[in-house]
Amino acid sequence: MTFSTHDCSKPPRASSRQLANALAHTGRAFHARGWVLGTSGNFSAVLQREPLLLLITASGLDKATLNAQHFLEIDAACNVLRGPLQPSAEALLHLAVARVCGAGAILHTHSVWGTLLSDLHASEGGLAISGYEMLKGLEGVRTHEHNEWLPIVENSQDIPALAASIEAVLLSHPDSHGFLLRAHGLYTWGEDVARARRHVEILEFLLEVLGRRERREVG
Amino acid sequence: MTFSTHDCSKPPRASSRQLANALAHTGRAFHARGWVLGTSGNFSAVLQREPLLLLITASGLDKATLNAQHFLEIDAACNVLRGPLQPSAEALLHLAVARVCGAGAILHTHSVWGTLLSDLHASEGGLAISGYEMLKGLEGVRTHEHNEWLPIVENSQDIPALAASIEAVLLSHPDSHGFLLRAHGLYTWGEDVARARRHVEILEFLLEVLGRRERREVG
Amino acid sequence: MTFSTHDCSKPPRASSRQLANALAHTGRAFHARGWVLGTSGNFSAVLQREPLLLLITASGLDKATLNAQHFLEIDAACNVLRGPLQPSAEALLHLAVARVCGAGAILHTHSVWGTLLSDLHASEGGLAISGYEMLKGLEGVRTHEHNEWLPIVENSQDIPALAASIEAVLLSHPDSHGFLLRAHGLYTWGEDVARARRHVEILEFLLEVLGRRERREVG
Amino acid sequence: MTFSTHDCSKPPRASSRQLANALAHTGRAFHARGWVLGTSGNFSAVLQREPLLLLITASGLDKATLNAQHFLEIDAACNVLRGPLQPSAEALLHLAVARVCGAGAILHTHSVWGTLLSDLHASEGGLAISGYEMLKGLEGVRTHEHNEWLPIVENSQDIPALAASIEAVLLSHPDSHGFLLRAHGLYTWGEDVARARRHVEILEFLLEVLGRRERREVG
Numbered sequence: 001m002t003f004s005t006h007d008c009s010k011p012p013r014a015s016s017r018q019l020a021n022a023l024a025h026t027g028r029a030f031h032a033r034g035w036v037l038g039t040s041g042n043f044s045a046v047l048q049r050e051p052l053l054l055l056i057t058a059s060g061l062d063k064a065t066l067n068a069q070h071f072l073e074i075d076a077a078c079n080v081l082r083g084p085l086q087p088s089a090e091a092l093l094h095l096a097v098a099r100v101c102g103a104g105a106i107l108h109t110h111s112v113w114g115t116l117l118s119d120l121h122a123s124e125g126g127l128a129i130s131g132y133e134m135l136k137g138l139e140g141v142r143t144h145e146h147n148e149w150l151p152i153v154e155n156s157q158d159i160p161a162l163a164a165s166i167e168a169v170l171l172s173h174p175d176s177h178g179f180l181l182r183a184h185g186l187y188t189w190g191e192d193v194a195r196a197r198r199h200v201e202i203l204e205f206l207l208e209v210l211g212r213r214e215r216r217e218v219g
Numbered sequence: 220m221t222f223s224t225h226d227c228s229k230p231p232r233a234s235s236r237q238l239a240n241a242l243a244h245t246g247r248a249f250h251a252r253g254w255v256l257g258t259s260g261n262f263s264a265v266l267q268r269e270p271l272l273l274l275i276t277a278s279g280l281d282k283a284t285l286n287a288q289h290f291l292e293i294d295a296a297c298n299v300l301r302g303p304l305q306p307s308a309e310a311l312l313h314l315a316v317a318r319v320c321g322a323g324a325i326l327h328t329h330s331v332w333g334t335l336l337s338d339l340h341a342s343e344g345g346l347a348i349s350g351y352e353m354l355k356g357l358e359g360v361r362t363h364e365h366n367e368w369l370p371i372v373e374n375s376q377d378i379p380a381l382a383a384s385i386e387a388v389l390l391s392h393p394d395s396h397g398f399l400l401r402a403h404g405l406y407t408w409g410e411d412v413a414r415a416r417r418h419v420e421i422l423e424f425l426l427e428v429l430g431r432r433e434r435r436e437v438g
Numbered sequence: 439m440t441f442s443t444h445d446c447s448k449p450p451r452a453s454s455r456q457l458a459n460a461l462a463h464t465g466r467a468f469h470a471r472g473w474v475l476g477t478s479g480n481f482s483a484v485l486q487r488e489p490l491l492l493l494i495t496a497s498g499l500d501k502a503t504l505n506a507q508h509f510l511e512i513d514a515a516c517n518v519l520r521g522p523l524q525p526s527a528e529a530l531l532h533l534a535v536a537r538v539c540g541a542g543a544i545l546h547t548h549s550v551w552g553t554l555l556s557d558l559h560a561s562e563g564g565l566a567i568s569g570y571e572m573l574k575g576l577e578g579v580r581t582h583e584h585n586e587w588l589p590i591v592e593n594s595q596d597i598p599a600l601a602a603s604i605e606a607v608l609l610s611h612p613d614s615h616g617f618l619l620r621a622h623g624l625y626t627w628g629e630d631v632a633r634a635r636r637h638v639e640i641l642e643f644l645l646e647v648l649g650r651r652e653r654r655e656v657g
Numbered sequence: 658m659t660f661s662t663h664d665c666s667k668p669p670r671a672s673s674r675q676l677a678n679a680l681a682h683t684g685r686a687f688h689a690r691g692w693v694l695g696t697s698g699n700f701s702a703v704l705q706r707e708p709l710l711l712l713i714t715a716s717g718l719d720k721a722t723l724n725a726q727h728f729l730e731i732d733a734a735c736n737v738l739r740g741p742l743q744p745s746a747e748a749l750l751h752l753a754v755a756r757v758c759g760a761g762a763i764l765h766t767h768s769v770w771g772t773l774l775s776d777l778h779a780s781e782g783g784l785a786i787s788g789y790e791m792l793k794g795l796e797g798v799r800t801h802e803h804n805e806w807l808p809i810v811e812n813s814q815d816i817p818a819l820a821a822s823i824e825a826v827l828l829s830h831p832d833s834h835g836f837l838l839r840a841h842g843l844y845t846w847g848e849d850v851a852r853a854r855r856h857v858e859i860l861e862f863l864l865e866v867l868g869r870r871e872r873r874e875v876g
Binding site for chain 4: 475554
């Protein structure tokens with residue numbers, strides 16, 4: 001596996017409608033894999049960097065039928081600028097990732113393995129992943145010998161406080177490509193929707209590998 | 220994940236044909252996931268509350284090809300009011316749920332994890348589920364710290380007796396969002412088909428998490 | 439789950455083309471589930487009982503693209519009466535099942551769980567399955583308390599000898615709804631394609647339940 | 658399962674466009690099964706034997722949307738003869754397999770079980786697989802008693818060195834139908850795309866069987 005390098009400072013160029021379609025398509029595919037069941041998960045893309053403008057899924061939608069109408073636009077303070085719907089409650093977390101990581105698209109999934117491992121390893125503060133070729137699917141990684149640290153953040157319903165915790169974790173782990181919320185799920189991102197989706201597929205794959213491996217070794 | 224609150228006393232408004240289509244679509248999706256294999260499972264929706272009128276799958280159908288013609292209408296005494304087919308043998312259980320819980324739609328699945336866990340935990344009378352963000356997909360639940368009790372009812376072929384057991388369990392656990400029949404499967408419900416489907420996805424997800432977790436900890 | 443009774447002595451009524459389409463559709467669905475990967479598996483239906491005429495998949499086909507042209511007709515001695523292709527090498531096994539069980543359709547799958555359990559339990563001569571509601575998906579079974587015995591036959595490349603072993607097993611277990619070939623796969627059947635398909639779904643489901651259960655209890 | 662014999666010295670006859678379509682279709686199907694997530698995996702077919710001309714996937718593509726435009730043509734020295742894209746970094750490995758095994762098509766997948774088993778058994782230098790009927794899906798294998806040796810090659814980012822290791826392994830194991838790269842994935846091949854695809858399905862199936870089996874026995 002190899003990936004070309006690219007300039008992370010470039011603004012996204014796709015139109016709002018194209019981004020919504022790309023996110024909706026991604027959401028339906030993730031639902032088919034069981035990664036966003038029961039209206040879980042939410043997806044966003046940066047429409048404009050300065051001042052920050054984010055396209056994000058509305059709250060409480062069945063991802064099996066997600067389409068471009070299910071997105072709305074919010075500013076950096078989480079005000080809805082466009083769209084009749086409520087943003088996802090976790091919009092503040094997306095804004096934190098967009099701000100700190102400079103991401104162009106942010107995807108959040110709830111898989112079985114992510115739920116399990118984020119709980120079982122919470123006391124260690126994260127998961128170390130190394131030695132797998134699939135790591136090269138993470139932006140900028142050139143070798144399977146890469147050490148990826150996937151931080152685990154304690155879950156909370158106090159979303160502003162959670163956003164602050166996440167911001168601190170992102171700042172202290174600038175090389176991480178994602179993070180887990182404990183017993184909750186995965187956040188990852190990329191320069192655009194395709195790269196963020198690639199990161200979801202890579203990290204969910206590696207979580208399943210770790211999950212199956214450890215039961216073998218423990219059991 | 221967040222969900223809006225709503226008034227549970229409202230009668231369902233969708234037409235019988237629309238409800239049948241929504242249930243059929245749900246059934247085909249569940250079959251694809253392996254939750255209603257081999258003609259197992261059955262689905263219903265309340266057409267009228269007073270007196271109770273229920274739309275329900277006919278008996279013995281392959282859920283892969285379920286469509287609106289495969290439903291019939293029954294009254295509170297399980298008499299067929301409309302449709303040339305036989306109702307599911309478990310129609311009495313659906314009627315009990317509709318009556319006691321005021322549900323608008325009731326869905327019954329047979330998954331591998333539901334079958335396994337309902338048998339392995341039968342002696343405890345139920346499964347306790349707590350700490351998972353996905354719990355917030357259950358109606359009215361606002362935090363992952365919620366304690367969900369999923370009662371397990373001993374299976375029986377005496378359907379009237381089973382309906383009575385279930386009614387007693389539902390009355391003594393008014394906060395539960397579903398129940399398991401031992402070595403049989405899951406019943407859950409919601410105000411409408413979409414909400415009931417969300418509950419199936421949430422509970423089946425959590426059953427898989429518990430099933431995989433427990434083998435790790437035991438093994 | 440309930441199923442109506444029916445007269446097993448009735449000859450199948452569907453035309454050869456309809457049967458081929460039904461078998462092909464079933465085969466594609468099984469491939470999607472991973473039950474007939476790599477050209478494994480074969481499917482047949484009885485066209486005429488006296489003298490026996492069987493419609494069966496040709497040898498070595500990718501089941502992802504199976505269609506009605508991929509079937510041929512053979513007589514009781516395995517002579518090809520119609521179709522330019524070679525019958526499956528296991529045609530003799532299908533003929534044995536058609537003859538002994540009076541089946542109208544016979545389906546053979548190679549699942550992961552069937553492969554594993556048929557090997558791990560070979561020394562016991564079969565698998566006992568009891569207590570599961572899903573057992574009621576087997577023709578004539580009325581209660582989850584039913585005891586199903588799924589015989590395991592030692593695998594062999596001497597197909598006439600294997601057919602004789604299977605015939606003996608079928609005669610000594612007239613109540614079984616299927617059998618396993620060791621480290622190979624499942625054979626089951628029914629009065630027609632739909633009922634045989636239901637049996638595959640039920641038995642593959644139960645094999646997965648047993649496989650997952652046993653690792654938990656052993657491990 | 659049976660497969661007809663055929664003359665391995667025949668050159669492939671399909672046109673470049675037909676081969677690209679067949680490989681793209683295969684890639685999309687593998688992505689659906691989770692075998693080439695996150696842009697992992699690459700696929701090739703021999704266009705001409707003397708001098709060697711290979712059609713191969715471009716680098717870094719999402720396999721969910723793979724199509725005929727995503728392929729390019731390279732010669733034996735890995736020069737791009739046609740197509741505006743970069744070849745996969747592992748093109749040298751495909752060329753080695755094409756040269757040493759005389760393969761007409763070469764497929765590389767990254768499955769969870771392949772990743773796990775290739776790491777856990779690396780110190781043994783390979784995986785022994787025997788006793789399974791599914792082995793007969795491998796070209797030339799006539800009995801489940803066949804002993805397949807699936808060599809495991811240490812992973813490396815030095816692709817020319819890796820190609821040399823693989824060439825040595827292929828020459829010393831001329832009867833093997835594939836090999837694993839440690840913590841990376843599977844390579845297999847066949848006379849044409851359909852046969853190579855059959856080999857992927859067979860070997861991925863057997864890896865899952867071995868992976869599930871061994872956890873049971875160890876655990």
